[in-house]
Amino acid sequence: MEAEKKIFSLSDLARSLRSVIERHYSSTYWVKAEVAKLNHYPRSGHCYPDLVEKTGDQVVAQMRATIWAGDYKSINQKFIEVTGQPLCEGMAILFQTSVTYHPVYGLSLQIQQIEPSFTLGQMAYEKQKNIERLKAEGIFDRNKTLPMPLLPRKLAIVSVETSKGYHDFLKILEAYNNKFTVWHKLFPALLQGDKAVESLTAQLRLIRQKAHLFDMAAIIRGGGGDVGLNCYDHYTLSREIANFPIPVITGIGHATNETIAEMVAWQNKVTPTDVAYFIVGRFTEFENRTHAAFNTIAARSQQAITTQSQRLVRSAGYLRSFSTKALQKDKMVLSATINQLQSNTFRFFEKEKKELEHFQTKINLLHPEEILKRGFSITLLNGKSIKSQNQVKPGDLINTILMEGSIESIIQPKTQKNER
Amino acid sequence: MKDNITYSQAIEELEAIVNEIENEDISVDVLSEKVKRASVLIAICRKALHTTEEEVKKILEELNREKS
Numbered sequence: 001m002e003a004e005k006k007i008f009s010l011s012d013l014a015r016s017l018r019s020v021i022e023r024h025y026s027s028t029y030w031v032k033a034e035v036a037k038l039n040h041y042p043r044s045g046h047c048y049p050d051l052v053e054k055t056g057d058q059v060v061a062q063m064r065a066t067i068w069a070g071d072y073k074s075i076n077q078k079f080i081e082v083t084g085q086p087l088c089e090g091m092a093i094l095f096q097t098s099v100t101y102h103p104v105y106g107l108s109l110q111i112q113q114i115e116p117s118f119t120l121g122q123m124a125y126e127k128q129k130n131i132e133r134l135k136a137e138g139i140f141d142r143n144k145t146l147p148m149p150l151l152p153r154k155l156a157i158v159s160v161e162t163s164k165g166y167h168d169f170l171k172i173l174e175a176y177n178n179k180f181t182v183w184h185k186l187f188p189a190l191l192q193g194d195k196a197v198e199s200l201t202a203q204l205r206l207i208r209q210k211a212h213l214f215d216m217a218a219i220i221r222g223g224g225g226d227v228g229l230n231c232y233d234h235y236t237l238s239r240e241i242a243n244f245p246i247p248v249i250t251g252i253g254h255a256t257n258e259t260i261a262e263m264v265a266w267q268n269k270v271t272p273t274d275v276a277y278f279i280v281g282r283f284t285e286f287e288n289r290t291h292a293a294f295n296t297i298a299a300r301s302q303q304a305i306t307t308q309s310q311r312l313v314r315s316a317g318y319l320r321s322f323s324t325k326a327l328q329k330d331k332m333v334l335s336a337t338i339n340q341l342q343s344n345t346f347r348f349f350e351k352e353k354k355e356l357e358h359f360q361t362k363i364n365l366l367h368p369e370e371i372l373k374r375g376f377s378i379t380l381l382n383g384k385s386i387k388s389q390n391q392v393k394p395g396d397l398i399n400t401i402l403m404e405g406s407i408e409s410i411i412q413p414k415t416q417k418n419e420r
Numbered sequence: 421m422k423d424n425i426t427y428s429q430a431i432e433e434l435e436a437i438v439n440e441i442e443n444e445d446i447s448v449d450v451l452s453e454k455v456k457r458a459s460v461l462i463a464i465c466r467k468a469l470h471t472t473e474e475e476v477k478k479i480l481e482e483l484n485r486e487k488s
Contacts, residue, residue, distance in 0.1 A: 345476050349472075356462055362442070368448060378448050
Protein backbone atom coordinates (compact mmCIF):
# COMPACT_ATOMS: atom_id res chain seq x y z
CA MET A 1 0.00 0.00 0.00
CA GLU A 2 1.21 3.30 -0.97
CA ALA A 3 2.19 5.50 1.91
CA GLU A 4 0.09 8.56 2.30
CA LYS A 5 1.75 11.68 0.85
CA LYS A 6 2.95 14.15 3.47
CA ILE A 7 2.02 17.62 2.36
CA PHE A 8 3.69 20.79 3.72
CA SER A 9 2.58 24.31 3.30
CA LEU A 10 5.03 26.75 1.67
CA SER A 11 5.44 28.51 4.99
CA ASP A 12 6.23 25.18 6.69
CA LEU A 13 9.05 24.65 4.19
CA ALA A 14 10.18 28.24 4.57
CA ARG A 15 10.22 27.98 8.32
CA SER A 16 12.17 24.74 8.10
CA LEU A 17 14.70 26.29 5.72
CA ARG A 18 14.99 29.32 7.93
CA SER A 19 15.68 27.21 11.04
CA VAL A 20 18.26 25.09 9.20
CA ILE A 21 20.00 28.13 7.77
CA GLU A 22 19.94 29.99 11.07
CA ARG A 23 21.30 26.99 12.86
CA HIS A 24 23.99 26.14 10.32
CA TYR A 25 25.08 29.70 9.44
CA SER A 26 24.84 31.20 12.85
CA SER A 27 28.07 33.17 12.80
CA THR A 28 29.29 35.89 10.44
CA TYR A 29 31.57 35.31 7.42
CA TRP A 30 34.12 37.23 5.38
CA VAL A 31 33.15 36.95 1.71
CA LYS A 32 34.52 38.56 -1.45
CA ALA A 33 32.32 39.34 -4.40
CA GLU A 34 31.66 41.85 -7.13
CA VAL A 35 28.90 44.42 -6.85
CA ALA A 36 26.79 43.77 -9.97
CA LYS A 37 24.11 46.26 -8.93
CA LEU A 38 24.07 48.54 -5.94
CA ASN A 39 20.30 49.15 -5.70
CA HIS A 40 20.52 51.97 -3.20
CA TYR A 41 17.24 53.63 -2.31
CA PRO A 42 17.97 57.17 -1.19
CA ARG A 43 14.59 57.70 0.39
CA SER A 44 14.77 54.75 2.78
CA GLY A 45 18.56 54.77 2.79
CA HIS A 46 18.64 51.00 2.48
CA CYS A 47 20.76 49.25 -0.07
CA TYR A 48 20.13 45.89 -1.74
CA PRO A 49 23.20 45.02 -3.77
CA ASP A 50 23.27 42.15 -6.29
CA LEU A 51 26.51 40.30 -5.69
CA VAL A 52 28.11 38.06 -8.28
CA GLU A 53 31.21 35.98 -8.86
CA LYS A 54 32.44 35.67 -12.39
CA THR A 55 34.84 33.41 -14.17
CA GLY A 56 35.61 35.46 -17.20
CA ASP A 57 32.21 36.72 -18.28
CA GLN A 58 30.42 33.75 -16.84
CA VAL A 59 28.44 34.29 -13.63
CA VAL A 60 29.17 31.34 -11.40
CA ALA A 61 27.38 32.59 -8.29
CA GLN A 62 24.84 35.29 -7.55
CA MET A 63 23.19 36.43 -4.36
CA ARG A 64 21.21 39.33 -3.06
CA ALA A 65 22.46 41.32 -0.11
CA THR A 66 21.14 43.95 2.26
CA ILE A 67 22.84 46.91 3.87
CA TRP A 68 20.55 48.68 6.26
CA ALA A 69 20.47 52.44 6.07
CA GLY A 70 22.31 52.87 9.38
CA ASP A 71 25.13 50.57 8.30
CA TYR A 72 25.25 51.88 4.75
CA LYS A 73 26.00 55.45 5.88
CA SER A 74 29.05 54.56 7.99
CA ILE A 75 30.23 51.87 5.55
CA ASN A 76 30.10 54.23 2.56
CA GLN A 77 31.82 57.06 4.49
CA LYS A 78 34.66 54.84 5.55
CA PHE A 79 34.82 53.45 2.05
CA ILE A 80 35.19 56.94 0.51
CA GLU A 81 37.84 57.89 3.07
CA VAL A 82 40.04 55.01 2.07
CA THR A 83 39.39 54.53 -1.62
CA GLY A 84 38.27 57.99 -2.70
CA GLN A 85 35.20 56.36 -4.16
CA PRO A 86 31.72 55.69 -2.93
CA LEU A 87 30.59 52.16 -3.07
CA CYS A 88 29.43 51.52 -6.62
CA GLU A 89 28.68 48.94 -9.23
CA GLY A 90 31.50 46.94 -10.70
CA MET A 91 33.59 47.05 -7.53
CA ALA A 92 35.12 44.05 -5.88
CA ILE A 93 34.41 44.10 -2.17
CA LEU A 94 35.34 42.11 0.90
CA PHE A 95 32.58 42.18 3.41
CA GLN A 96 31.52 40.68 6.68
CA THR A 97 28.05 39.18 6.48
CA SER A 98 25.52 36.95 8.08
CA VAL A 99 23.22 34.72 6.09
CA THR A 100 19.49 35.20 6.55
CA TYR A 101 16.45 33.63 5.14
CA HIS A 102 13.11 35.31 4.98
CA PRO A 103 10.00 33.42 3.99
CA VAL A 104 8.90 36.21 1.69
CA TYR A 105 12.19 37.75 0.49
CA GLY A 106 14.23 34.57 0.37
CA LEU A 107 17.92 34.08 0.92
CA SER A 108 19.88 37.19 1.59
CA LEU A 109 23.30 38.25 2.85
CA GLN A 110 23.18 40.92 5.48
CA ILE A 111 26.32 42.97 5.16
CA GLN A 112 27.62 44.46 8.41
CA GLN A 113 30.91 45.94 7.27
CA ILE A 114 33.04 46.25 4.16
CA GLU A 115 36.84 46.24 4.13
CA PRO A 116 37.72 49.20 1.86
CA SER A 117 41.47 48.40 1.64
CA PHE A 118 40.55 45.23 -0.27
CA THR A 119 38.72 47.28 -2.89
CA LEU A 120 41.55 49.79 -2.95
CA GLY A 121 44.04 47.02 -3.64
CA GLN A 122 41.69 45.61 -6.21
CA MET A 123 41.39 49.02 -7.87
CA ALA A 124 45.15 49.49 -7.88
CA TYR A 125 45.52 46.06 -9.34
CA GLU A 126 42.92 46.87 -12.01
CA LYS A 127 44.64 50.16 -12.75
CA GLN A 128 48.01 48.46 -13.15
CA LYS A 129 46.44 45.85 -15.38
CA ASN A 130 44.87 48.54 -17.56
CA ILE A 131 48.18 50.38 -17.85
CA GLU A 132 49.94 47.20 -18.87
CA ARG A 133 47.22 46.40 -21.37
CA LEU A 134 47.46 49.81 -23.03
CA LYS A 135 51.23 49.48 -23.16
CA ALA A 136 50.99 45.99 -24.62
CA GLU A 137 48.68 47.35 -27.29
CA GLY A 138 51.28 49.98 -28.09
CA ILE A 139 48.93 52.92 -27.65
CA PHE A 140 49.90 54.15 -24.18
CA ASP A 141 52.11 56.98 -25.53
CA ARG A 142 50.32 57.45 -28.85
CA ASN A 143 48.53 60.73 -28.07
CA LYS A 144 51.79 62.27 -26.78
CA THR A 145 53.42 61.78 -30.18
CA LEU A 146 50.83 63.94 -31.99
CA PRO A 147 52.00 67.36 -33.09
CA MET A 148 50.43 70.28 -31.21
CA PRO A 149 49.55 73.14 -33.58
CA LEU A 150 51.70 76.20 -32.96
CA LEU A 151 48.56 78.18 -32.14
CA PRO A 152 45.66 76.06 -30.82
CA ARG A 153 42.70 78.14 -32.02
CA LYS A 154 39.89 75.60 -32.15
CA LEU A 155 39.21 73.73 -28.95
CA ALA A 156 36.85 70.89 -28.14
CA ILE A 157 36.08 71.12 -24.42
CA VAL A 158 34.72 68.14 -22.54
CA SER A 159 33.26 69.52 -19.33
CA VAL A 160 29.97 70.62 -17.91
CA GLU A 161 28.32 74.05 -18.02
CA THR A 162 28.04 74.26 -14.23
CA SER A 163 31.63 73.25 -13.50
CA LYS A 164 33.67 75.82 -11.60
CA GLY A 165 36.77 74.59 -13.40
CA TYR A 166 35.16 75.21 -16.76
CA HIS A 167 34.33 78.79 -15.78
CA ASP A 168 37.84 79.42 -14.46
CA PHE A 169 39.15 78.12 -17.76
CA LEU A 170 36.90 80.40 -19.83
CA LYS A 171 37.69 83.43 -17.68
CA ILE A 172 41.40 83.19 -18.50
CA LEU A 173 40.78 82.77 -22.24
CA GLU A 174 38.41 85.74 -22.24
CA ALA A 175 41.01 87.91 -20.48
CA TYR A 176 43.11 87.65 -23.67
CA ASN A 177 40.17 88.22 -26.01
CA ASN A 178 41.51 91.57 -27.18
CA LYS A 179 44.79 89.94 -28.26
CA PHE A 180 43.58 86.74 -29.85
CA THR A 181 40.40 84.76 -30.17
CA VAL A 182 40.15 81.08 -29.39
CA TRP A 183 37.10 79.33 -30.69
CA HIS A 184 35.80 76.60 -28.36
CA LYS A 185 32.89 74.25 -28.25
CA LEU A 186 31.59 72.51 -25.14
CA PHE A 187 30.77 68.79 -25.21
CA PRO A 188 28.90 68.32 -21.92
CA ALA A 189 29.60 65.11 -20.03
CA LEU A 190 29.40 63.66 -16.54
CA LEU A 191 32.84 64.14 -15.12
CA GLN A 192 32.82 61.76 -12.18
CA GLY A 193 30.95 58.83 -10.77
CA ASP A 194 30.03 55.49 -12.22
CA LYS A 195 28.23 56.94 -15.24
CA ALA A 196 31.20 59.12 -16.17
CA VAL A 197 33.08 56.55 -18.27
CA GLU A 198 30.17 56.05 -20.60
CA SER A 199 29.37 59.77 -20.82
CA LEU A 200 32.96 60.93 -21.33
CA THR A 201 33.67 58.24 -23.92
CA ALA A 202 30.48 59.09 -25.83
CA GLN A 203 31.42 62.78 -26.04
CA LEU A 204 35.00 61.99 -27.04
CA ARG A 205 33.65 59.81 -29.85
CA LEU A 206 31.44 62.67 -30.96
CA ILE A 207 34.50 64.92 -31.16
CA ARG A 208 36.47 62.20 -32.94
CA GLN A 209 33.91 62.27 -35.77
CA LYS A 210 34.60 65.99 -36.25
CA ALA A 211 38.28 65.89 -35.26
CA HIS A 212 39.31 67.78 -38.40
CA LEU A 213 37.48 70.86 -37.05
CA PHE A 214 39.61 71.00 -33.90
CA ASP A 215 43.24 71.64 -33.01
CA MET A 216 42.99 69.90 -29.66
CA ALA A 217 40.60 68.61 -27.00
CA ALA A 218 40.60 69.33 -23.28
CA ILE A 219 38.90 67.52 -20.44
CA ILE A 220 38.09 70.13 -17.81
CA ARG A 221 36.78 69.41 -14.33
CA GLY A 222 37.06 71.20 -11.06
CA GLY A 223 35.16 72.05 -7.92
CA GLY A 224 33.28 68.76 -7.82
CA GLY A 225 35.25 67.14 -5.02
CA ASP A 226 37.70 64.29 -5.33
CA VAL A 227 35.11 61.51 -5.06
CA GLY A 228 34.32 59.21 -7.95
CA LEU A 229 37.39 59.84 -10.08
CA ASN A 230 38.27 56.19 -10.66
CA CYS A 231 36.41 56.50 -13.95
CA TYR A 232 39.63 58.08 -15.25
CA ASP A 233 41.42 54.82 -14.57
CA HIS A 234 38.93 52.97 -16.71
CA TYR A 235 40.28 51.07 -19.66
CA THR A 236 37.66 52.16 -22.22
CA LEU A 237 38.04 55.87 -21.47
CA SER A 238 41.83 55.70 -21.25
CA ARG A 239 42.01 53.85 -24.52
CA GLU A 240 39.78 56.45 -26.22
CA ILE A 241 42.11 59.24 -25.03
CA ALA A 242 45.31 57.39 -25.94
CA ASN A 243 43.96 56.71 -29.42
CA PHE A 244 42.49 60.16 -29.92
CA PRO A 245 43.31 61.69 -33.33
CA ILE A 246 44.12 65.12 -31.89
CA PRO A 247 46.05 66.08 -28.73
CA VAL A 248 44.06 65.75 -25.49
CA ILE A 249 44.98 67.88 -22.49
CA THR A 250 43.57 67.02 -19.09
CA GLY A 251 42.72 69.42 -16.31
CA ILE A 252 40.56 67.40 -13.99
CA GLY A 253 41.91 69.03 -10.85
CA HIS A 254 42.46 66.60 -8.02
CA ALA A 255 45.05 65.92 -5.38
CA THR A 256 45.22 62.13 -5.61
CA ASN A 257 47.43 59.91 -7.74
CA GLU A 258 47.61 60.55 -11.46
CA THR A 259 44.92 58.59 -13.29
CA ILE A 260 45.50 56.59 -16.46
CA ALA A 261 43.51 59.11 -18.50
CA GLU A 262 45.97 61.78 -17.38
CA MET A 263 48.95 59.54 -18.07
CA VAL A 264 47.98 58.80 -21.68
CA ALA A 265 46.84 62.35 -22.47
CA TRP A 266 49.06 64.55 -24.64
CA GLN A 267 49.77 66.50 -21.49
CA ASN A 268 48.28 66.56 -18.00
CA LYS A 269 47.95 70.12 -16.78
CA VAL A 270 46.10 69.01 -13.60
CA THR A 271 44.01 72.18 -13.14
CA PRO A 272 41.65 73.89 -15.59
CA THR A 273 43.50 77.20 -15.14
CA ASP A 274 46.77 75.58 -16.11
CA VAL A 275 45.15 74.21 -19.28
CA ALA A 276 44.02 77.75 -20.09
CA TYR A 277 47.49 79.18 -19.34
CA PHE A 278 49.03 76.56 -21.58
CA ILE A 279 46.84 77.71 -24.50
CA VAL A 280 47.37 81.38 -23.71
CA GLY A 281 51.09 80.69 -23.36
CA ARG A 282 51.28 79.31 -26.90
CA PHE A 283 49.89 82.61 -28.19
CA THR A 284 51.94 84.94 -25.98
CA GLU A 285 55.10 82.98 -26.66
CA PHE A 286 54.41 83.22 -30.37
CA GLU A 287 53.78 86.94 -29.98
CA ASN A 288 57.02 87.39 -28.05
CA ARG A 289 58.94 85.44 -30.62
CA THR A 290 57.55 87.47 -33.51
CA HIS A 291 58.27 90.67 -31.56
CA ALA A 292 61.82 89.53 -30.90
CA ALA A 293 62.22 88.57 -34.55
CA PHE A 294 60.90 91.96 -35.63
CA ASN A 295 63.30 93.75 -33.27
CA THR A 296 66.20 91.65 -34.45
CA ILE A 297 65.38 92.36 -38.07
CA ALA A 298 65.06 96.08 -37.36
CA ALA A 299 68.32 96.18 -35.40
CA ARG A 300 70.20 94.10 -37.93
CA SER A 301 69.03 96.16 -40.89
CA GLN A 302 69.82 99.40 -39.07
CA GLN A 303 73.24 97.98 -38.32
CA ALA A 304 73.73 96.91 -41.92
CA ILE A 305 72.78 100.37 -43.18
CA THR A 306 75.16 102.03 -40.71
CA THR A 307 77.98 99.69 -41.66
CA GLN A 308 77.41 100.25 -45.35
CA SER A 309 77.21 104.02 -45.03
CA GLN A 310 80.38 104.05 -42.94
CA ARG A 311 82.06 101.99 -45.59
CA LEU A 312 80.84 104.38 -48.24
CA VAL A 313 82.19 107.38 -46.36
CA ARG A 314 85.50 105.60 -45.84
CA SER A 315 85.66 104.61 -49.49
CA ALA A 316 84.95 108.18 -50.57
CA GLY A 317 87.74 109.39 -48.26
CA TYR A 318 90.14 106.82 -49.63
CA LEU A 319 89.16 107.73 -53.17
CA ARG A 320 89.80 111.42 -52.52
CA SER A 321 93.17 110.95 -50.85
CA PHE A 322 94.26 108.23 -53.24
CA SER A 323 93.28 110.15 -56.34
CA THR A 324 94.94 113.32 -55.04
CA LYS A 325 98.05 111.35 -54.24
CA ALA A 326 97.97 109.61 -57.60
CA LEU A 327 97.45 112.94 -59.34
CA GLN A 328 100.34 114.48 -57.44
CA LYS A 329 102.54 111.56 -58.28
CA ASP A 330 101.58 111.83 -61.94
CA LYS A 331 102.25 115.55 -61.88
CA MET A 332 105.66 114.93 -60.40
CA VAL A 333 106.42 112.25 -62.96
CA LEU A 334 105.26 114.57 -65.72
CA SER A 335 107.32 117.53 -64.57
CA ALA A 336 110.35 115.29 -64.11
CA THR A 337 109.82 114.01 -67.62
CA ILE A 338 109.50 117.53 -68.96
CA ASN A 339 112.68 118.56 -67.12
CA GLN A 340 114.48 115.56 -68.50
CA LEU A 341 113.16 116.33 -71.95
CA GLN A 342 114.44 119.89 -71.60
CA SER A 343 117.90 118.92 -70.42
CA ASN A 344 118.11 116.13 -72.99
CA THR A 345 117.19 118.43 -75.86
CA PHE A 346 119.56 121.04 -74.48
CA ARG A 347 122.38 118.47 -74.43
CA PHE A 348 121.40 117.28 -77.88
CA PHE A 349 121.60 120.74 -79.34
CA GLU A 350 124.90 121.41 -77.57
CA LYS A 351 126.35 118.23 -78.97
CA GLU A 352 125.12 118.96 -82.49
CA LYS A 353 126.44 122.51 -82.30
CA LYS A 354 129.84 121.28 -81.12
CA GLU A 355 129.97 118.80 -83.92
CA LEU A 356 129.12 121.44 -86.48
CA GLU A 357 131.80 123.72 -85.01
CA HIS A 358 134.23 120.86 -85.19
CA PHE A 359 133.40 120.39 -88.86
CA GLN A 360 133.73 124.14 -89.43
CA THR A 361 137.21 124.18 -87.85
CA LYS A 362 138.36 121.23 -89.91
CA ILE A 363 136.96 122.69 -93.10
CA ASN A 364 138.63 126.00 -92.32
CA LEU A 365 141.94 124.29 -91.77
CA LEU A 366 141.67 122.36 -95.00
CA HIS A 367 140.80 125.35 -97.09
CA PRO A 368 143.55 125.85 -99.78
CA GLU A 369 143.83 129.48 -98.84
CA GLU A 370 144.93 128.51 -95.34
CA ILE A 371 147.60 126.27 -96.78
CA LEU A 372 148.84 129.01 -99.12
CA LYS A 373 148.88 131.45 -96.18
CA ARG A 374 151.43 129.31 -94.50
CA GLY A 375 153.81 129.66 -97.52
CA PHE A 376 152.92 126.50 -99.39
CA SER A 377 152.20 126.76 -103.07
CA ILE A 378 150.34 124.74 -105.64
CA THR A 379 151.86 123.87 -108.96
CA LEU A 380 149.56 123.24 -111.88
CA LEU A 381 150.26 121.76 -115.32
CA ASN A 382 147.52 122.41 -117.78
CA GLY A 383 145.22 123.31 -114.85
CA LYS A 384 146.02 120.12 -112.92
CA SER A 385 148.09 119.96 -109.76
CA ILE A 386 151.29 117.98 -109.86
CA LYS A 387 152.78 116.04 -107.04
CA SER A 388 155.89 114.51 -108.70
CA GLN A 389 158.75 115.73 -110.94
CA ASN A 390 158.00 112.83 -113.19
CA GLN A 391 154.76 114.47 -114.22
CA VAL A 392 156.64 117.19 -116.09
CA LYS A 393 159.16 117.32 -118.96
CA PRO A 394 161.37 120.11 -120.11
CA GLY A 395 159.58 122.79 -121.93
CA ASP A 396 156.32 122.34 -120.07
CA LEU A 397 154.66 125.50 -118.88
CA ILE A 398 153.70 125.25 -115.23
CA ASN A 399 151.66 127.62 -113.13
CA THR A 400 152.49 128.14 -109.46
CA ILE A 401 149.74 129.53 -107.31
CA LEU A 402 150.80 131.53 -104.27
CA MET A 403 148.75 133.20 -101.54
CA GLU A 404 148.90 136.33 -103.59
CA GLY A 405 149.07 135.93 -107.31
CA SER A 406 150.78 133.21 -109.35
CA ILE A 407 154.04 132.50 -111.23
CA GLU A 408 154.36 130.90 -114.67
CA SER A 409 157.52 128.91 -115.33
CA ILE A 410 159.04 126.71 -118.06
CA ILE A 411 160.71 123.44 -117.09
CA GLN A 412 164.38 123.32 -117.89
CA PRO A 413 165.94 120.10 -119.16
CA LYS A 414 167.25 117.89 -116.36
CA THR A 415 170.38 116.81 -118.20
CA GLN A 416 171.97 120.20 -117.82
CA LYS A 417 171.70 119.90 -114.15
CA ASN A 418 173.20 116.45 -114.24
CA GLU A 419 176.11 117.61 -116.40
CA ARG A 420 177.03 120.29 -113.95
CA MET B 421 117.92 120.68 -104.41
CA LYS B 422 120.21 122.04 -101.79
CA ASP B 423 117.27 123.36 -99.80
CA ASN B 424 115.43 120.02 -99.80
CA ILE B 425 118.23 118.15 -98.09
CA THR B 426 117.44 116.89 -94.56
CA TYR B 427 119.59 117.56 -91.55
CA SER B 428 120.75 113.97 -91.19
CA GLN B 429 121.53 113.77 -94.94
CA ALA B 430 123.49 116.99 -94.64
CA ILE B 431 125.47 115.73 -91.63
CA GLU B 432 126.16 112.48 -93.41
CA GLU B 433 127.50 114.26 -96.49
CA LEU B 434 129.52 116.64 -94.30
CA GLU B 435 131.12 113.75 -92.47
CA ALA B 436 131.91 112.04 -95.77
CA ILE B 437 133.60 115.20 -97.14
CA VAL B 438 135.68 115.76 -93.95
CA ASN B 439 136.71 112.12 -94.03
CA GLU B 440 137.64 112.34 -97.68
CA ILE B 441 139.70 115.48 -97.18
CA GLU B 442 141.41 114.15 -94.07
CA ASN B 443 142.32 110.69 -95.13
CA GLU B 444 142.53 110.54 -98.89
CA ASP B 445 144.96 112.35 -101.10
CA ILE B 446 142.39 114.56 -102.55
CA SER B 447 143.45 116.62 -105.49
CA VAL B 448 143.69 120.30 -104.95
CA ASP B 449 141.54 120.73 -108.01
CA VAL B 450 138.40 119.44 -106.22
CA LEU B 451 139.43 120.58 -102.78
CA SER B 452 138.01 124.03 -103.02
CA GLU B 453 134.78 122.63 -104.47
CA LYS B 454 134.52 120.22 -101.53
CA VAL B 455 135.24 122.90 -98.96
CA LYS B 456 132.70 125.18 -100.53
CA ARG B 457 130.14 122.38 -100.42
CA ALA B 458 131.00 121.63 -96.79
CA SER B 459 130.54 125.28 -95.88
CA VAL B 460 127.11 125.25 -97.49
CA LEU B 461 126.19 122.05 -95.62
CA ILE B 462 127.34 123.52 -92.33
CA ALA B 463 125.22 126.56 -92.95
CA ILE B 464 122.20 124.39 -93.75
CA CYS B 465 122.74 122.33 -90.60
CA ARG B 466 123.17 125.42 -88.44
CA LYS B 467 120.02 126.90 -89.77
CA ALA B 468 118.08 123.65 -89.31
CA LEU B 469 119.46 123.19 -85.84
CA HIS B 470 118.62 126.73 -84.88
CA THR B 471 115.07 126.52 -86.21
CA THR B 472 114.46 123.20 -84.51
CA GLU B 473 115.89 124.42 -81.21
CA GLU B 474 113.61 127.43 -81.26
CA GLU B 475 110.59 125.27 -81.98
CA VAL B 476 111.44 122.78 -79.27
CA LYS B 477 112.02 125.60 -76.78
CA LYS B 478 108.64 127.02 -77.56
CA ILE B 479 106.95 123.63 -77.09
CA LEU B 480 108.77 123.02 -73.80
CA GLU B 481 107.79 126.44 -72.54
CA GLU B 482 104.17 125.64 -73.35
CA LEU B 483 104.47 122.32 -71.53
CA ASN B 484 105.86 124.05 -68.45
CA ARG B 485 103.06 126.57 -68.50
CA GLU B 486 100.43 123.81 -68.70
CA LYS B 487 102.14 121.84 -65.93
CA SER B 488 101.63 124.58 -63.38
